Amino acid sequence: MISQVFLTVKGDFMALDLINIRRNLHQIPELGLKEFKTQTYLLEKIADITAGKDFVEQRTWRTGILVFLKGSAAEKTIGWRTDIDALPVVEKTDLPFASQHEGCMHACGHDIHMTVALGLLNELVQTQPKNNVLFLFQPAEENEAGGMLMYKDDAFGSWLPDEFYGLHVRPDLKVGDIATNKGTLFAGTCEVFITFKGKGGHAAFPHNANDALVAASYFITQVQSIVSRNIDPIEGGVITFGSMHAGTTNNVIAETATLHGTIRTLTQDMNVLIQKRLKEMAQGIAVSFGLKADVELKQGGYLPVENDPNLAQQLMTYFENRSDVHLIDCLPAMTGEDFGYLLNKIPGVMFWLGIDTPYALHHPKMSPKEEALPFAVTAISGFLKTRIL
Structure with a gap:
């Protein structure tokens, strides 16, 4: 039983058990709202950890899981959140426990997140806490803002936390590093879909067509002027288009061109401004080329991750x-996280956990140092106990 291992052993044996859990999860990555094997695996481990604990309740929401520890004299509910989904990335680590699901990988470290959450659950369930504790195993962080979906669907019910905490791994920090701040930690993001619609034709007769590819190309180059000329340089912003598809062959003028990109800003007001200017620019370029542009902006649950200053100060x-922690008061990053939606509704804190790997998040060779697992469980459980006991 996993709970017996955690309860009775320390040091290398404890680390090895966490490592095995992480490696098992790493082999079964699944995309958002399709985390069926992941949910089954997590439910089995949660059942082991919470066996015989009559103060523990549990329910599921689609592929998500909520585990509630009822406090003995509860005055509040403390929440811990982990995401459980993976990315459509072809793994290239050559690890013996690499992904068994072709074209899918835990390249963002959610396997580490889930393992830490299981370790924290085990630590906190050994004795009934004074205050309530909610563990949220949340699906669809990467693509559908699962946190927002659960909140809007009232999945929390009476278990909605009064304080919410969560972490994200960070490759460029060492094991033992924890980094956060008392303000905005991550950017808010907005997904952008644009289709330029023109008139196809023969490459030899461009005057009889309206080339969507050329219009899209002009837009790609000019859209960067929004950041350089419409945005306060002190605040900053990022506009990136990572995908463009147009045409079928060399001698046919493209009738349509589709673009897929992202906007990232540290404030919601700035995100709204960039959205407005981007849409105006797309429409203006379309008119100048005599064609049409359809613009879809999808933000929803990816608001800026804003830490509650008071709670962040207490955590920091x-x-x-702690002598085993190297705390870093860090600057914001342009990474996005749907935990920002939940922190917009519930005060809380997110922080970085160092995993010391040369490969960035979402890279097909991203491979965390597993020594971060026992460190995280020990350090974070200590903090959470100050909030619940």
Whole structure:
């Protein structure tokens, strides 16, 4: 039983058990709202950990899981959230426990996140806490803003936390590093879909067509002027188009061109401004080329991750006083996270956990140092106990 292992052994044996769980999860990555094997695996481990604990309740929401520890004299509910989905990335780590699901990989470290959450659950379930604790195993962080979907669907019900905490792995930080701040940690994001619609034709007779590819190309180059000329340089913003598809062959003028991109800003007001200017620019370029542009902006649950200043200060003070933690008061990053939606509704804190790998998040060779697992469980459970006991 996993709970017996955690309860009775320390050091290398504890680390090895966490590592095995992480490796098992790493082999079964699944995309958002399709995390069926992942959910089954997590439910089995949660059942082991919580066996015989009559103060524990549990329910599921689609592929998500909520585990509730009822406090003995509860005055509030403390929440811990982990995401459980993976990315459509072809793994290239050559690890013996690499993904068994072709074209899918835990390249963002959610296998680490889930393993830490299971370790924290085991630590906190050994004795009934004074305050309530909610563990959220949330699906669809990468693509459908699962946190927003659960909140809007009232999946939390009476278990909605008064404080919410969560982490994200960070490759460029060392094992033992925890980084956060008392303000905005991650950017808010907006997904952008644009289709330029013109008139196809023969490459030899461009005057009889309206070339959507050329219009899209002009847009790609000019859209960067929004950041350089419409945005306060102190605030900053990012516009990236990572996908463009147009045409079928060399001698046929493209009738349509589709673009897929992202907007990232540290404030919601700035995101709205960029959305407005981007749409105006797309429509203006379309008119100048005599064609049409359809613009779809999808933001929804990817708001800026804004830490509650008071709760962040308490978390940072706790970690500052631990000899095994190197706390970093860090600047915001342009990464996006749907935990921002939940923190917009519920005060809480997100922080970075160092995993020390040369490969960036979402890279097909991203491989965290597993020594981060026992460190995270030990350090974070210590903090959470100060909130629930």
